[in-house]
Amino acid sequence: MSDVSSLLGEQVSVKFSGDVIFEGILTDLGQDILVLFNGIKYYYIPWMHIHMVYQNNELKEKIKNPLQPSITQEMETISYRKILSNAKGIFSEIYVTGNITFHGYIMNVMSDYLVFYSPVFHTMYISLSHLKWITPYNHKVIPYNLSDESLVIHPFNNPLLRSLESQLKKEVGKLVIFDGGTDPMKIGLLNKVENNQLELSVASGENVYLKLGHIKSVHLP
Template identity: 60%
Template structure:
């Protein structure tokens, strides 16, 4: 795999992603599980897990200039997506989870199979790494939501973080939770139990819903 991608380094490419998403730009770097693409304005860090196809861009009209900005992959030996996430700590970032679910904020911790993310809007969020489709850091001069530093504390929270996503959810048993940003009302409620890769949730009407953990894309604790 690495020898094939080496042929594309520095080249103009198209990348087809899960969910029929496409990117185009310069392939600036890659690692064992990550691509680094520059689209002419920003770097996009893409897990190979979600890449379906890469091909050369032969349309001169769509070419982008080579980057002059600093990349999170620079000065990183044995590049991996985990290292990219660790390097992104403290940088205002967009994280894309699924077509209608994107978060803007800061990576605060990277655990074994999930990350803790602080959003000025949603506050503390847990996101399983398998559902993170790509990450795009904003320009360092970008002010989140035009908020002042006094109104934008990067709050890593006093919630103790456990190693795995399932362990972290079990810690929330008996509390209100919001799964997948509450886009589906049946994914908001009281977390009754987490066991054998399922979450038992009592929603607002009192109905019990059983959710498979590996399909939960984000978790918030109101």
């Protein structure tokens, strides 16, 4: 960590899963997360997905230091879970897979997943091990320019179980959509959840079997 900490306050490039490269000022870091400011907003990126951090002296555009504080400002030490907890209730963008980002609010942080409320998808479960980054919006941003009447965040009143596997067992017998619904083989009726495996009946009636560890997001239509 000492080598990376020498780059605090410097303009760096961060390469992480999927060969995605972000450029910005390294404003903070912890044991399992770093904070990058790209000139417009902060990105909170878990270390588990970072492949490389380096100072890129060839960057043409100089990024100005942030005027607004990050959500880590009052933390003595930062961590992935602390940042997720501090982001609760702030309209945010999160990225988990492919070319899809989800926009909404963190409602609860559980052992290995978080409960996320999206105005589009409504209640979602997001695997913590697959969340690549989160960036909270400015407090003045109104999601999708929705009116107060349209933007109603429905509280999740049902009891939540600590693990994603246990929570999904409660959803057996319901239609589910995994990973944003871009793959038709990940949309269907959830038949069984057992031993880190899922049995799903897709539109054709065929049963497919998925490994829970590879599921990045879940929502129920």
